[in-house]
Amino acid sequence: MITGGIGESPLRPDGSLKVRGQYAYASDLWLENMLWGATLRSPHPSARILSIDTSAALAMPGVHTVLTYKDVPGENVYGLKFQDTPVLAEEIVRYQGEPVALVAAEHPETARQALKAIKVEYEVFDPLLDCELVAHSPEVSPLHPGGNLVRYQRIVKGDPDATADVVVSGVYEIGMQDQAFLGPESGLAIPEDDGVHLLLATQWLHVDQKQAAKALGLPVSKVKLTMSGVGGAFGGREDLSIQVHACMLALRTQRPVKMAYNRLESFFGHVHRHPAKMYYEHGATSEGDLVYVRARLYFDGGAYASKTPVVVGNGTTLSVGPYNVPHAHIEGWGVYTNNPPCGAMRGLGAVQPTYAYESQMDKLAAALGMDPADLRIRNAMSEGSTTVTGQVVDFPAPVAELLQRVKDMPLPDASTSNILQLPGGASNTTHGEGVVRGIGYGVTIKNISYAEGLDDYSTARVRLEVIDGEPVATVHTAAAEVGQGLNTVQQQIARSELGVQQVILHSTDTDVGDAGSSSASRQTYITGGAVRNACRAVRAKLQEMAGTSEELTSQQIAAVLGSAVIEETREYHHRRTYPLDPENGQGNAHVQYGFSAHRAVVDVDTELGLVKVVQLDCAQDVGKAINPEAVIGQIQGGSAQGLGLAVMEEIQVADGKIRNPSFTDYLIPTILDMPPMNIDVIERPDPHSPYGVRGVGEPPTISATPAIANAIRAATGLELPRVPIRPEHIVEEH
Amino acid sequence: MRVNVTVNGVQREADDVWPGESLLYVLRERLGLPGSKNACEQGECGSCTVYLDDVPVCSCLVAAGQAEGREVRTVEGLASDELHPVQQAFVDKGAVQCGFCTPGLIVAAHDLLERTAEPTDAEIREALAGNLCRCTGYEKIMDAVRAAAAKKAGVV
Numbered sequence: 001m002i003t004g005g006i007g008e009s010p011l012r013p014d015g016s017l018k019v020r021g022q023y024a025y026a027s028d029l030w031l032e033n034m035l036w037g038a039t040l041r042s043p044h045p046s047a048r049i050l051s052i053d054t055s056a057a058l059a060m061p062g063v064h065t066v067l068t069y070k071d072v073p074g075e076n077v078y079g080l081k082f083q084d085t086p087v088l089a090e091e092i093v094r095y096q097g098e099p100v101a102l103v104a105a106e107h108p109e110t111a112r113q114a115l116k117a118i119k120v121e122y123e124v125f126d127p128l129l130d131c132e133l134v135a136h137s138p139e140v141s142p143l144h145p146g147g148n149l150v151r152y153q154r155i156v157k158g159d160p161d162a163t164a165d166v167v168v169s170g171v172y173e174i175g176m177q178d179q180a181f182l183g184p185e186s187g188l189a190i191p192e193d194d195g196v197h198l199l200l201a202t203q204w205l206h207v208d209q210k211q212a213a214k215a216l217g218l219p220v221s222k223v224k225l226t227m228s229g230v231g232g233a234f235g236g237r238e239d240l241s242i243q244v245h246a247c248m249l250a251l252r253t254q255r256p257v258k259m260a261y262n263r264l265e266s267f268f269g270h271v272h273r274h275p276a277k278m279y280y281e282h283g284a285t286s287e288g289d290l291v292y293v294r295a296r297l298y299f300d301g302g303a304y305a306s307k308t309p310v311v312v313g314n315g316t317t318l319s320v321g322p323y324n325v326p327h328a329h330i331e332g333w334g335v336y337t338n339n340p341p342c343g344a345m346r347g348l349g350a351v352q353p354t355y356a357y358e359s360q361m362d363k364l365a366a367a368l369g370m371d372p373a374d375l376r377i378r379n380a381m382s383e384g385s386t387t388v389t390g391q392v393v394d395f396p397a398p399v400a401e402l403l404q405r406v407k408d409m410p411l412p413d414a415s416t417s418n419i420l421q422l423p424g425g426a427s428n429t430t431h432g433e434g435v436v437r438g439i440g441y442g443v444t445i446k447n448i449s450y451a452e453g454l455d456d457y458s459t460a461r462v463r464l465e466v467i468d469g470e471p472v473a474t475v476h477t478a479a480a481e482v483g484q485g486l487n488t489v490q491q492q493i494a495r496s497e498l499g500v501q502q503v504i505l506h507s508t509d510t511d512v513g514d515a516g517s518s519s520a521s522r523q524t525y526i527t528g529g530a531v532r533n534a535c536r537a538v539r540a541k542l543q544e545m546a547g548t549s550e551e552l553t554s555q556q557i558a559a560v561l562g563s564a565v566i567e568e569t570r571e572y573h574h575r576r577t578y579p580l581d582p583e584n585g586q587g588n589a590h591v592q593y594g595f596s597a598h599r600a601v602v603d604v605d606t607e608l609g610l611v612k613v614v615q616l617d618c619a620q621d622v623g624k625a626i627n628p629e630a631v632i633g634q635i636q637g638g639s640a641q642g643l644g645l646a647v648m649e650e651i652q653v654a655d656g657k658i659r660n661p662s663f664t665d666y667l668i669p670t671i672l673d674m675p676p677m678n679i680d681v682i683e684r685p686d687p688h689s690p691y692g693v694r695g696v697g698e699p700p701t702i703s704a705t706p707a708i709a710n711a712i713r714a715a716t717g718l719e720l721p722r723v724p725i726r727p728e729h730i731v732e733e734h
Numbered sequence: 735m736r737v738n739v740t741v742n743g744v745q746r747e748a749d750d751v752w753p754g755e756s757l758l759y760v761l762r763e764r765l766g767l768p769g770s771k772n773a774c775e776q777g778e779c780g781s782c783t784v785y786l787d788d789v790p791v792c793s794c795l796v797a798a799g800q801a802e803g804r805e806v807r808t809v810e811g812l813a814s815d816e817l818h819p820v821q822q823a824f825v826d827k828g829a830v831q832c833g834f835c836t837p838g839l840i841v842a843a844h845d846l847l848e849r850t851a852e853p854t855d856a857e858i859r860e861a862l863a864g865n866l867c868r869c870t871g872y873e874k875i876m877d878a879v880r881a882a883a884a885k886k887a888g889v890v
Contacts, residue, residue: 009828011825011826011828012825012828012830014830014833015824015825015830015833016817016821016825018830018833018836019809019813019817019821019822019824019825019830019833019836019837019840020769020809020810020812020813020817020821021767021768021769021770021808021809021810021837021840022769022810023833024768025768025771025834027768027771027772028762028768030763030766030768107752109752109754109755180868181832181834181868182771182773182779182781182832182834182835182866182867182868183771183773183832183834184772184773229833230832231771231773231832231833231834232831232832232834232868232869233832234868260772262772262774262775263773263774263775263776418856420856420860421856426860482832483831483832483833483869484831485831629828630828632828632874633828633831633869633870633871633874635871636870636871636872636873636874637831637868637869637870637871638871639871640868640870640871640872641868662774662776662778663773663774663776663778663779663866664776664778668866668868669871669872670863670864670865670866670872671858671859671862671863671865671867671872671875671876672859672860672863674871674872674873676873677871677873
């Protein structure tokens, strides 16, 4: 009897090492003769580099090398979507924190001191900062040769000028959120075989390898990447950070070089979530049926494109939410500015519009005199609905059911006099006076996997052999375990497909084919599909050897195999998607959608502006829960990040500079901020995906934020058009 | 300078320590004990929590020299061959995802249960409020501490 297969919740294979402190994260790597790398970054958001003098730094004892753009061995440019980002700045710096020079030294403090000894002369310019202005005059002060417009997308459905009985409009803003993964960017580069071997924490080994090889001027085969322990990701490890820099230093010094950012540097060393400004107008019949949505969405991509084109694509295609909307006119802009670069973060491109359209749905409910949950249920899309891009939803879409489920969950007790459970908590700021309660809802739709025609496939190699009389399977993929539990899922699939208890995970590296990124909620679906396919190929060989099509027991497998080894490598490709029509935005752009709904209950101290989220409930359709407990973990963790965006998390940028690059000033939820949750996981299998799975990780991050914002509005009666909602927004407006 | 410190019951010495190095750095880079984590290095996240003479501290905020002649117990020193009940509960209850916050939380929870055998939920939250976790949303961490307390109290 095989245990720990699909649908069970076996313990994660790395759990024991992690609780003992013995799991090797990228920042834990160490070699006897290694050097420490460090990065000099621009203090200015916009400037010309007039000169760089490294002589004083090079002369310091313990410093082995200092590198600038002149030392980039290959092409000094990379990028996920556009090739627009220099490895090291040449003539122009376009954001505060842009890498300018590198140092390798014996001790990290020596390296830091050497950075201070590098003399860079800048001619400082006024930074370009206003995203909306840039969108409408992209040729003015171009930061890149093609101008400042990264992507514009328009979507037209039905009659773009439709009219309706009841109309509500609003302008919504969302601050810049940080992924705030706890394990800072780190890696160890080792010169090896005329090339380099980089051990690191990343979300996608092969895309890093491709970009690094080009910048290093090496063939891909000379740049090997191996995954180290990853301390969270959430999109923040999709773009390059230490990858090329550490390899450059190692190749130059011919010594292993470790780079490990501290928290301050981490805030400058990765992209953030796009801040956005969104203009929405909703029209409905007096009975409460949506007639039209018109929206303009402005996404500030900052200095380099990163995932901005995808944010515009996701943002516009998902802009009306999981609702039936007969008529729509949507426009989205993504632009370059001198603000910090923005790119991937959990819920990519869907977080911003969801916040806006769910704010609008509450406003519409108030205008109609309807219950906000009932209005949503009335307009909810379902299987067979057509999206604003004309795509017919040909898989279950139980949006109404999710909303009904959270609405029916038990509510918490009325506000208590226990100060620990009131806003302000142990700070003893209220005994209940001035505290009001509110309830709010939020629901979202998020595309799963890459979109608009991309073939983001995955590869798995599975080996079956007999060790000590027992059949053992080894699964080898390049897919990043970032904490989400993908390694557990791979083991579960192999156990169920092969009927083998012992499943070993090969180290995650570039010696096997591409797995794509651990992002877009795609790995259980896509790499899960690849592991399934490879296992089925192995099983077919085994059954051929046994001369049977029957399922074999462990003992039979061992007997059939003997000393033979079966190894098969297979890919999984999801069904094809298509680009959007550039004129009207029509097209089957998405593989699959995920849906989740939240209900938030909050207490607000209206005198001090403090918010306590009392309860946060969620219902999500996951198609098929491969590991039900891990699914719950994704919903809880995702909801916490959505709570953070609602009431506390924002990178505060002034004049293009980050004002709060620390965990002292950039607040993420603590255990005191996160309330208990009721969670309903429902499983409506998608007929197009392996096992019927539906991507899990992103939706709960998205729908939590508007549910909390709507609850605060319900409590206070305030408009609150911007998240995060801070105390001054509540007190000053009240 | 040389720093002499007892770590997990073993007398250790580290040479050539730069006076600005933290206890965290010495543990991780000089004594081969990277279990205590470097998530913020400014005393905000708790991932580097160790016992210093039986008092939990952020080892990133302790200068290495301040540990001279004292006893340090790190996450690596909590388990014998078997996991400590707090560690086992974190594994069993799914309180570990990426795990970068886990060593600090294990030490903090271990300390709580040394002081308070059967903590209320409010006491658990107050005790762990200095430890940031970005993955779990804390619910399963609550489950783990409750389970470890129950096991220690012999309830289960």
